[in-house]
Amino acid sequence: MKRNRLPTRKRISADASELGRIATSLADSGGKLEDIFWEKKLSDLICKLLESGAEDDLNAALDRLFDSNASAHDCLADAVEAAAESCILSVDGEDYDVLLFNVPLLAWSRFSIPSGTIPTSTLQTLGVQLGAHVFSADARIALTNYLFSPDQLPRSFVDTWLLMRELGAAAIRNEALALDVTSLPETNQFLSDTRYLIGAIAVPHGRPLFRWNENDHATRETALKEWTKQGTPCLEPLLTGCAFQPLLADAYHAACRNADMASRPYSLRASVDFLQTTLGKPAESLRAVIGAFYDKRLEEYRIAFGPRDDDVIYHGVIWPLLGSEDENTDVISDIEVLLRESGVKEIVVHNQQFPFEFCDDCGAPLYPNVDGEPVHAELPEQNNAPSQTLH
Structure with missing residues (x-):
């Protein structure tokens, strides 16, 4: 995913400087042939740095370009993501295109949203459904045997690259990948959150990757429809007690961005459903209060929910700005709709x-009340009341 980075003036390595120079040249390129030339040089250097574990050089180059050259920053970010999530592997004299993919699942529950190890039988069924409805006929699929929370995703480009290589080799062998999950962090619990099914596909070099790449009139829309229809029953045992919505499998970083975008309206709708269920009152009895929260710039909108006939705040939702969104983007109209x-x-x-601002005592975000004051969100006394934050 493209990182939103603050600029840095620290001295950077020769490799990081060279990344910046090549990315700037690519951004300034005037034609396809020159694009190909600079893309090859950029890809070769990035792959060398990933293989040597030079995460700091990659980040330093991105940091330097973030404030000085937005076009070059995006060229470099795209190239780093591509190198971290895809490669060509050669086995027994045959080349395979390998792609790390991600299948996001949006979920909400009054209880804990599960993550953890996926049973072998369920994993096999999920692989069959993905192969039938999402990936091409030539694709070999390997899935991790774990349902990830956002806190448990690879933390760096190098970590992503290592997982892609390991899963790609497993895909060529038509095997699942059993992960060592002992070092994964604990999952933070929210009422609404995303879970991720991660895998890799391997196809003979140059062959189609997805169903919609083949000549059978398939589209992303039809693939999502069939995946949702056939995949949902397989996923239900993994998300007991949850309402959930599967998203379409896609290249790893694109799928993460798509999930970030889709999770905002999903969380908002889930908030209203949750409050109606918890309070036993219709949505018309609620008031929503929207406020823009700034650090050095506009970071997010926070939406507070409370009763129409009282000033208290029962619940809050965070709507972060993503990508190129800023204070000039008409986000509030989307939220109101x-x-x-x-x-x-x-x-x-x-x-x-x-x-x-966040609470000094518990770290929870503060939400705007009708009087324009940032306050805690507190549900009325409930038995086994869950967390008050929807992400």
Whole structure:
């Protein structure tokens, strides 16, 4: 995923400087042939750095370009992502194109959203359904035997590259990959969150990767429809007690970005459903309050929910800005449309800038009340009340 980075003025290595120079040349290129020339040089250097574990050089080059040359930054970010999630592996004299993929699952529950080891039989069934509806007929598939939370995804480009190589080799052998999960961090629990099924495909070099790459009139839309229809029953035992929505498998970083985008409206709708279920009252009884929260710049909108006839805040949702979104992007209109579609009729939008604050005691985000004050979200006394934050 493209990182949103703050600029740095520290001295960087020769390799990091060279990455910046090549990426800038690629951004300035005037034609396809020159693009190919610079893309090859950039890819070769990135692959060398990934193989040597030089994560700091990759990040330093991205940091340096972030503020100085946005086009070059995006060229470099695209190239680093591509190198970390794909490669060509040769086995017994045959070349295979390998792609690390991700299948996001949006979920919400009044209880804990599961993550953890996937049973072998379920893993095999998921592989069959993905092969039938998402990937090409030539694709060999390897899945990890673990359902990941966001906290457990690879933390760096190098980690992603290592997983891609390991899974790619397993895909060529038509095997699943049993991970050592003892070192994975604990999962933070939220009412709404994303889970990830990670795998790799290997296809003979130059052959189609996905169903929609083949000449049978398949599209992403039809693939998602069939995957949702056939894959959902396989996923239900992994997400007991949850409402969930499968997203389409895609290249690793693109799938993560798609999940980030889709999780925002999903969490908002889930909030309204949760409050109606918990309070036993219709959505029309709720008031939503929207505030823009700033650090050095606009970071996110926070949406607070409370009763229409009281100033208390029961619950909050964070809507982070993603990609190129900023204070000039009309995000509030999108939020208002979603709230009204969910049945919330009273919506208060504050024009002031709220400080990017969290509770000093518990670290929870503060949400705007109707008077324009950042406050804690607190549900009325409930038995076994879950966390108050939806991400």
